[in-house]
Amino acid sequence: MNKLFALFGLFLLVACGSDNQDKNGVIPIKTPELSDEATSNQNQNQDKAEGVFDEYLNVRFQDGTDTSMVFERIPMERFSRFRYRKLMLEKREEYWVITHPDFEFKMAEVEFVPELNQLQYADRDSTIVDGINGHRMFGAGGELPKTEFARLTFTPNGGDLKNIPEPVTHDLYNINLGGEGRNGNPQAYVLMNGVILMTLKGGAVGDEYMAMFMFDREGELMNRRVEVLPQDQETEEGEE
Numbered sequence: 001m002n003k004l005f006a007l008f009g010l011f012l013l014v015a016c017g018s019d020n021q022d023k024n025g026v027i028p029i030k031t032p033e034l035s036d037e038a039t040s041n042q043n044q045n046q047d048k049a050e051g052v053f054d055e056y057l058n059v060r061f062q063d064g065t066d067t068s069m070v071f072e073r074i075p076m077e078r079f080s081r082f083r084y085r086k087l088m089l090e091k092r093e094e095y096w097v098i099t100h101p102d103f104e105f106k107m108a109e110v111e112f113v114p115e116l117n118q119l120q121y122a123d124r125d126s127t128i129v130d131g132i133n134g135h136r137m138f139g140a141g142g143e144l145p146k147t148e149f150a151r152l153t154f155t156p157n158g159g160d161l162k163n164i165p166e167p168v169t170h171d172l173y174n175i176n177l178g179g180e181g182r183n184g185n186p187q188a189y190v191l192m193n194g195v196i197l198m199t200l201k202g203g204a205v206g207d208e209y210m211a212m213f214m215f216d217r218e219g220e221l222m223n224r225r226v227e228v229l230p231q232d233q234e235t236e237e238g239e240e
Helices: 002-017 036-049
Strands: 056-061 066-070 079-082 088-092 095-100 103-111 119-121 129-132 147-156 187-190 196-204 207-215 221-228
Touching (some): 079 196
Antiparallel strands (some): 056 066, 119 129, 187 196
């Protein structure tokens, strides 16, 4: 008889305790609500942490989605911007300059002169340009490009000018440098550890590309990606 009472009591205990369980038997834990002060402190801490580089980068897609991804896996066709404060872009005579208290990037594009380059065609009888100087080319759609990089330099504050090696830009054409402020082309961001991110959109109609660069605090290239963009791509505008 005592065993029957014990079993009945155990049944009641299990039945009452199962109200908050899901179908897998997991009891959800209620997240405590933060006070206004605690929420404010949490947001301030997140703001302070933004920019910390640990191989994951804060990214915003064109549909407004925010996420974190490693550099090599960012989908170019969906990319809108990195979620760090953009640096300023200025026009100085024929140069476009990305400015920061600790450094500056200076760049220019010039008219492409076919006679100064070795052109490769799709086949012997073709007029379709398949490569330039032995490299694949981005941004010309098989035609002769109109412009190419003239130079790209990095100068640390108080230091010597450094030419960025030609292989960083040798396959990019129709550069489309333009605009000023934080919504020009290219756009750049600096992380708290000194890593510099730069994005460039170039190309002709029907053959647009995006290039992403990652430099260290000394202006040395750490990584580079270039991809052709879909023709119907839309971009997010607005200064942040």
